[in-house]
Amino acid sequence: MTGGSDPASLGERAARLAAEAHAAGYRRLVLLAGSRPWTHRCGEAMLRAAADPASALWAGHAVPDGVPSCPPDGLVRYLGSETSCLIVDAHDGLDPDGLGAGLGTVRAGGLVLLLAPPLADWPDHPDPQSARLTVDGWAPEAVAGRFIRRLRRILAEDPYTVVVEEGGTPAEAQALPHGPAPAAAGDRRCMTADQAAAVAAVVRTATGHRRRPSVLTADRGRGKSAALGIAAAEILAERGGDIVVTGPRRSAVDAVLRHAAGSLGVTVHRGRVAAPGGGSLRFLLPEELQACDSPPALVLVDEAAAVPTAILADLLRRHSRIVFATTVHGYEGSGRGFSLRFRGVLDAETPRWQEIRLETPIRWRPGDPVEAVLFRALLLDADLPAAGSGGREGALLLERLDRDRLLDDEPLLRDLFGLLVHAHYRTRPMDLRNLLDGPNLFLDLLRQDDRVAGVALSADEGGFTGDVAQAIWSGRRRPRGHLLPQSLASHVGVLDGAAARALRVMRIAVHPELQRRGLGTRLLGELAERARDAGYDLTGASFGATPGLIAFWEQAGFRPVRLGIRRDAASGTHSALMVQGLSERGDALVDRARGRMARDYPVQLADPLARLEPELALMLLRGLDVPEPSETDWLDAVGFAHGHRAYEVSMAGLHRVALWALADPACAAEPGERARRGLVARVLQHRPWADAAAAAGEAGRPGLVELLRDAVRGLAASRAPADVRRLAARIAGEADYTSSS
Template sequence: MSWLIVESREDFLSKLREAMVDARRRFYRNLVFIEKENFMDDLSDVISAFFEGAKEARVAYAFHPWADGAKERFELIRGQLRGKVDDIDYSSSEYYLGKTYDLVVLDLVDNFQPNYLGRLTDLASGGGLVIMYTNDLTKDKLFRNSIAKRGVIYEYYEERFRRKLREHEGVFLAGSEYLGKPFTGEVKVSQAKSLPKRIWFPKELHELCASEDQNKVLEEFRTLNRGGSRVLVLVAPRGRGKSAVAGLALAGLTWERMNSERRFRAVITAPSLSSASQVMEFARLGLKSLGDEPDVTLSDVGLIRSLKGDNYSIVYVNPETAVNEEGEVLVVDEAAAIGVNLLAQYVNNWKKVAFISTIYGYEGSGKAFLRYLRNLMAEKKVWTRWLTMNRPLRYAEGDPIEKWLYDALVLNAEPISPKDLELLEYETLDKGELFRDDSSLSQVYGILVSAHYRNNPDDLMIMGDGPHHVIKAMRSRDGYVAVSQISEEGGLQDTMIDLSLRGGTFDGDLIPDRLLKHSRIRDIGNMRGWRIVRIAVVQESQGMGIGSAMLNFIVSDAERQGLDWVGSSFMGDPKVLRFWVKNGFYPVHVSPKRNEKFGDFPVVVIKPLTDRARKAVGVATAIFKEKLLNTIHDVYFNMTPDMAVILLRGAKTHREIAVSRVYLAKIAAFLQGSSPYESSADGIHLLVQKYFWDSKRDWELTEDHERVLVAKVLQGRPWSYLISTIGMSRSRATELLYEAVSILAKKYYNVTEESQLGISLEDLGDEFTTL
């Protein structure tokens, strides 16, 4: 349908009223977008028009209440809002996920941030209305200003956003003119649900389900009550009721075990307590429907932290803590927002795990998440049930605003699968052209989100509007094959260097800031380089060397432009780190704090391109390696041995470490069996330090040998902890430790189990200070 260009505000409001009547009848939503300096009159009239058809309503009003004038704007219209009104600070909006509103009003005067907009638009119910208002989409916006570099910023994202408003039905625009495009499409309203023919969970729980999808999925959770290790994976777009049905299933599993002798304990984890709130709330409702009233523990903001009964408990813990918790079932909500290292540990340590996640958009890319989980389940050989849900609960299937939202925020970006890879061309993309070409943008962004499952709508705006963000790609004759997003960093003024050295922070120069703080070399701040934010290859073409080839093109490109370095920063996943080290990048920094949400240590790698950069990186690498080896038993105790091994292998800097004859004799006694490991641990520790500092050798232990040496000798993990971490029996770990020590002692000092077990004072030089 073409746009209705309305002559007056009265005609505009009349068309909007008609659309709202139809929306209530067919259970879809409409959107009004106001962009003009004198927005308040139009806003007031639109709200009045909405309440003509609703005596009262559930209302969400979102804004930054601390911004100048924001509270005053809210108070001006507060009197028009009839019913329950939640005034929502954007920064706390995740606490409202799972709630439903008839009217959602978004104040975009102070901030236009895609992540907030997508999250809150989804809260509007069928028959409802979403209103967004601003004076100007690009003028003085908080998030937009944070993307600017030296006062410069583009408008590619906002230009596309305005275009998408004009392309979709169900959208009404008030700006320099009044425009409306009423929805004329078809919708599918959910029919009355029917219960499955055979049900295992109590009927009371099924009656709390809002759709047949939920009823069917609820029954699938019974697999977690069966023997052996089992994983259930449930993914769906937002608004399908996946968290709610997970909570009902927990209530059912709890009920089933309530009268057993053994106490039942279920653990829920998620990126935040608010992310798990729906699971908790529906577990409570489910238990209540079964006649049980659990004791409820609430957080400071009123969210359920635990449910406890006579013989059960359902508790929330943070993602890192969940690894070593004990219980019968672990439910991981919004799993795509949690680090891969933690997901693997959940499968290692728990027999029954349910992974719940959004398939598009806000907490991550469901397709990349699913691919990772499929690979993990295949590797672990764990029985897995894969589930999805399609029917929306808040509004009718075919809702025009959901279609607009997915298109505007590129939530359903899809890469193609190029078949002709004979000739690939490396190019720098024109961002203006890219954001005007929906097909190319979907391909390019689709490659990035399919390979990196931690994405949110803000990423696309940063990529498009940031003048220091560059997009490189490799394309074949039939489409894009590989993409990289690059941030130009460095060239800092002395004032910025001083700020960093004093502990201050600033946006846009991540690698220089980290290296300044941890190496203290001022010259690093002056150098210019490229930080590769993301690099990805379309899934069907991975493993063919295309990513490494693209990396080489980027490095050569940077050299031609006279840059000092190319680097990257990412959450420490062994597979990703191995890629960078294989391609000649040096690890120069690992955060001393593990990211609690992702369970990984952020890592910085770098490849120097100029002589002064090589000197600075050499110093930074040595500093990093010394810190890692000297504090791995403390600061980095929770680092996985896999990660530590790759970091130590990649930090190719050399230092001579001498092992005295006393310690060599202790090592010989260990090899002979006359001294237990604990008695010879000091000598073995020195020998292992010598090995990892030796970058001149032309031989290596196996990675299994190195993992055991890192876990036991350097980190000092107890045998039980070590075994669960590296996934092998104690006898095998002990055998590998003995083999590794034997090889090192022989290679460096020709010490074997046949060597002398004691030495005389005459054999000692000045290695020790004597009394």
């Protein structure tokens, strides 16, 4: 296949490439590298020769007439749609998430045209998307071009990618093999046998034995969401009933609703599909589903990897007929971490669950070279590295990595990124670009027997002075890339918090086979020592708070100074900020921040944090320096505890007693766990009686009142002032005497 690099010749070549791809059942990627005008002319000529422009999609600013388009960073919105040709103009910036999402829309026989600056200049080309990686205090040039250099190499080495440079002779690309034809589906509604098996599994979950959930896993483009919609339509047509589909947001489940509506011959209206014969499929957010009084007949959870494991586990316990579906290698986060974490929950709660893996792609045949090169370029298939032998302290070595080395050591890059993907469910392709190019980042590896045992990605932040620091404190400035000192100043309220030099741990991961051996704590300890020697004031982290994570960071010497008042829309958790002082100045800042939290957190528990899980509320309360209750407070508490004063007239004293006792680490096991949950839910969070009783494992108000009275009696007997203890003993004795009389 020969020809020049002028638009007319490339148009002819595009037609031949598209015909070859259509016959093979594959797609073809073409890299056009040169000046912006030349790549645009050639790209338009190839598009018009190879596809219907009206069914294509162009991501960029300067778009030819009659071609659907989106902004350079708008491709993620097209997940689930289909195109005949995709044009990505890298002159306007390259969004890794969008590139992955966009390529997933192109059907067999389609071309992907990547328009890029001259190959030699591309890594240093001003990329508007790199602005997402810029950090205040670093010049734009500090954003490295490692991601583009690696992408350029992968595309140049790929035998099926057509590379055409302006003014050069177009390189030959290997002819496409013919992909294997997929097995017949056996179901006219389904495109593949995999999809038909998934539909049957969902129907079985809805109609067969209870407590046997199904888990559908698939890469993008395998028809997973369509299978959920087809199955929901079949169930509604035959049985009616109420089916709920949930996910991290409405847009994540639109494909399920569309396919259900299409199968039933109706339309989606406000997130609901009404079946002609009765029954409906409707969308609810996970928290809305948790609050439902009457459970639906079937629950479908799509994109389950983006829903917190704790919420998934709660849904699993609440609903006897439930299906979980997730993308394994996704562009918005990975499902591999979901599989790793949630499998244990399924085994424990519903041991007869079944997994259905959808392997066969819908829009192209298996073995598509565009998908293969995409997986390599974005590390969508990065997996866990082999673990070291473990146990030998001397075999552990902490190494700060020069990120330039990752361009020459692809296995190492895959190992450490695979470890991060498994540890953090929201790891996306943009995180790979940030890891390679972020200007203020450090990458530390914990090695064992020459294998990657752990990894930490940390950021250099803070050091603002004068008016800038004060503007950050007042909320008038929000410097990009300085989360820890900015939050310490503007959210916690520490006036000079932004002036601190801080090392923020952005990501940390230890190989699952080596966890619970102290390696994560050791990694954090060595990072802190290095930061102390380098003159930092603080180290810290911000993450979605769970009891396990709070305990991990506390064990490593970090202290909570803030809990976000709103839950994250994707994770369903509140964001915790935990810090550790590394200098006298840092220690003083931590003390002041803890003082602010001791003042603010108890008040927040009664309003914006009233729905916070009691176990987590207790962990964050413990160790705070809260005021000691007065003798009057104790007298109110004793009056309530011994049955002579109503709860409502003792509330203020009870609040101060409970707050002080629960904040004391010495009171960790006193009173018992159920009583501690009741004290938090009712006395500190002011939840309604029924809600607080449920949190404490009681049936209603009478049982909770008795539980609280018993708890306060115990606290008064061991912790109240001597005069109050004597009074309590006398009241208790009189009560015993009256009872016996």
